[in-house]
Amino acid sequence: MPADFQQIGLIGFGAFGRLIARHAPAGVRLLAYDAASDAGELSPPASCRLSRVSLAEAASCPLVVLAAPVTATAAICRQIAPWLRPGTLVVDVGSVKVQPVADMIANLPADVEIAGLHPLFGPQSAADGLAGLRLVVCPTRGRKAFRLAALLKAGFGLETQFATPEDHDREMAMVQGVTHMVARLVASLDERPTRMATRSYALLMQAVDMVRRDNPAVFDAIALRNPFVAGVQEQFFEAAGALRRDLAARRAAMTDVEPQPCAAAF
Template sequence: MPHTSTDAPALGLIGFGAFGRLAARQLRRHFRVLAYDPAAAADEAGVAFVGLTEAASCPVVVLAVPVCRLAETVAAVAPHLRPGALVLDVGSVKEEPARLMREGLPDHVEIVATHPLFGPQSARDGLAGLKIAVCPVRGRSARRVAAFLRRAFGLDVIVTTPEDHDRDAALAQGLTHLIAGLVVRMEPLPSRITTRSFDLLMEAVGMVRHDAPEVFEAIVRANPYAAEMRRRFAALAGAVDG
């Protein structure tokens, strides 16, 4: 395991769910990771578990909580953030989180909204080549963040706006989750009489079927463009029995 010197910059990680753990394992090579999660009795090599105040006082603070918990998390960390700190989120939608952070975090911090387009499943073999959307929200840190993510992890960084992100994600992620949900409800499905294209479809389904309910919730409900996507899909799909 790479060694992090004690003078590496401190990074506060708020939330230690499946994605928080993945983030910690990558970030500990570059930061002293100070994690806080009220729910998780977590243990992870190279990660110090601390109180909220300490985690929120770091120069970089990553909010790795479900989108539905972001508002309360913003309110909880806000009083403890230091002037000049950089705050990032990692949720699957970006318009609402960007608004919550812009309105709820003190003017003296910089804000970058991100959406790593991967999770524990797709990052099993490393991060190189995977995608992350980065949306500047306040201050000029987004360019530095993008450069770091490219250099340190080989990520394919897509700098975009929360609106453009959510519009595309409603189709890319929303459609995949919608279809995966339908395919799962069609089970049992064949395992021998299959084609390469069916195998690919089932591989796609397998990657998202065990996603946390909060991820599904964010993708299918919290995305403002998802309802229109669902409506179009339902209209097309309801007509296939013709």
């Protein structure tokens, strides 16, 4: 790793912070800050040097990764602004990109570089390693994000894709907005048979299981902080309403019971 990516300030040590810690290569030092005192166990591999540090120390690294809920992006940027060094690359790794990128532009000093990152994977999909998994990069200010993307591609086999925050959120409205909504609805049902599974049902339940244990903040970001998701979800809800009415009408038409004549008002 080149010098400017050898020391990484990690702000937020949740599921994604732990994933970074698990995969950080030897020679990389992770300085992690988390506002919560019980930010989970720190059990990285021995090759990864991870320390719990203050926010100021994390913000002083040449690469700063915001891995906190997207709703905290603006406030964190304002908090770390005094400690950031000129030329630092600040990236976020949230599930939406329009809002956090706008928050970073509005609240970070003009002399730091900025990029939005969205690793299209989580602890579940990365269980077998990172090779072949996708990373969306939204370069926003400066050129370092391109170099970081190239390093992640070469070092971990990640498939990197460049996009604007708008293009990212438009695709994710369907990819995540609909998938996570369907998963939540299916997971809420009382039944969960496994004996007579069809192949399509097994695939659906695999998809459901990949996201049903996600942190609720992930669902909230996907469903509430993506400017395009309401439209796609409304289309789904409208289609569901239409199907419900259609099925009810056809079930009513099928029944052998004769409709009772209306009793006149007495």
